[in-house]
Amino acid sequence: VPLEPYPESKSAAVTAVMRANRKTDSGPEVRLRSELHRRGVRFRKNLLIRLGSLNVRPDIVFTPQRVAVFVDGCFWHRCPEHGVQPKSNVSYWSAKLDRNVRRDHLVTSALTEAGWRSVRVWEHQGVDEAADEVMNAVQVSDA
Numbered sequence: 331v332p333l334e335p336y337p338e339s340k341s342a343a344v345t346a347v348m349r350a351n352r353k354t355d356s357g358p359e360v361r362l363r364s365e366l367h368r369r370g371v372r373f374r375k376n377l378l379i380r381l382g383s384l385n386v387r388p389d390i391v392f393t394p395q396r397v398a399v400f401v402d403g404c405f406w407h408r409c410p411e412h413g414v415q416p417k418s419n420v421s422y423w424s425a426k427l428d429r430n431v432r433r434d435h436l437v438t439s440a441l442t443e444a445g446w447r448s449v450r451v452w453e454h455q456g457v458d459e460a461a462d463e464v465m466n467a468v469q470v471s472d473a
C-alpha cells in the first residue's frame with residue numbers, strides 16, 4: 331500500500347474543522363473555565379510557557395501555583411474510552427495521533443522537571459469532576 335499523501339476531500343474538511351477548533355475555544359474548555367470562575371479562582375488562559383526548546387500553551391494556567399491544565403480531546407489524545415482507530419487514511423492519522431500522545435508525555439515531563447504540576451482532564455469528563463481535579467492541584471500547590 332503506498333503511503334497516503336496529505337488527505338484530500340472529506341479528510342481535508344475534517345482537518346480544517348479541527349484546525350479551527352484548536353485556535354478557538356472548544357466546548358469543554360469553555361465549560362471548565364466558567365466553572366473555575368464560578369468557584370472564584372483566578373487563572374490565565376492560553377499562556378505560553380517556554381521550557382527550553384519546548385513551547386507549551388496549556389488551556390488554563392495558574393501562574394503563582396505553577397499548575398498547568400490541559401483539556402484533552404478524546405480523539406486527538408487517544409482517550410482509552412473513546413479514542414477510535416481512524417478508518418480512512420490510517421497511516422496518516424495513526425502517525426499524527428501517535429505524535430500527539432508522545433508530545434503530551436514530553437510536555438508533562440518537561441513541566442514536571444521545571445517544577446510545574448500538570449492536570450490533564452478528558453473532554454468527556456463532567457465539568458464538576460474536572461474542576462475538582464484542578465482545584466485539588468491548585469490547593470496542594472498553595473499549601
Ligand SMILES: [Zn+2]
Nearest residue numbers: 404409412454
Ligand atoms: Zn473520552
